[in-house]
Amino acid sequence: MTGRAASWLGPLGRPQPPRTDMPASQPKPSNKTPTPARTMRVRPVPAVSRSIAILRLLGQVGQPLGVKAISDELALVPSTCLHILRVLVAEELVTWDPATKRYALGNGMISLARSVLDRSGFPQLIQPVLDRLAGRFGVTAMGVEVTKGAVVVLALSHSNQPFRVHTDVGSRFDTLVSATGRLVAAHSGESWTDLRKKFSKIKWDKAPRFDAWKKEVEQARLQGFSVDRDHFMAGLTVVAVPVFASSGRLAYTVVVVGLSSQLTSVATDLLAQEMMREAKEISHLLVEGA
Helix, strand or coil: CCCCCCCCCCCCCCCCCCCCCCCCCCCCCCCCCCCCCCCCCCCCCHHHHHHHHHHHHHHHHCCCECHHHHHHHHCCCHHHHHHHHHHHHHCCCEEEECCCCEEEECCHHHHHHHHHHHHCCHHHHHHHHHHHHHHHHCCEEEEEEECCCCEEEEEEECCCCCCCCCCCCCCEECCCCHHHHHHHHHHHCCCHHHHHHHHCCCCCCCCCCHHHHHHHHHHHHHHCCEEEECCCCCCEEEEEEEEECCCCCEEEEEEEEEECCCCCHHHHHHHHHHHHHHHHHHHHHHHHHC
């Protein structure tokens, strides 16, 4: 994963005890196939979805917008958009400038973001690691959270080199994109058929062939790190290593981005080994703190 240049962003039943006035009957063996667990049904709540869409739009554009611009971009009825914005303003998630009649993200978003970061010990644990990697290897280093729908930058460190990848804490990307995406695919347990469908929707500067990408995913599973060289962004090499939660789930990745001309194969291997040592230590600390 890398940052793009320019504008980047029934209630639970309780078993009843057996009656004491008669022996508890033993269940008879059954040849029936167990019924698969029911998946949780998510009912659409349009007001919530529209509110989130407005917040994300304001965060992505990075500048105040009027009601018409917001409603046009999101295909919302202007009156509906206005009512939602007024609620968001009242909750201090959005600000309104009466002079320009435009809306922007409010300080309430900072409080929410800080609550998330404080709850997760990962940003605090990984920041010194990112600083060491950026300083020693002259790269941009990121701590990334892997969620169901996206990967999110939680921590960031730049080197003192003239070249820098422009991204921000809070930036979101497709789960299968770049080097982190190969790790997600490697540990997802999904079939190659499903992965191929998702792979076809990824935006690359220079898309790899699926067969080549598949081999790189399998290699990432075996060697413990993944590399994207010039595919997600031409001229850039991205290296990612996994950080596992106490459950064994891939929860985070440590990512570095540098110029391909500097990150040769030998340099990439040395960097990956250092990253894996750091990530292993972070994984232990996360398990101990769970």
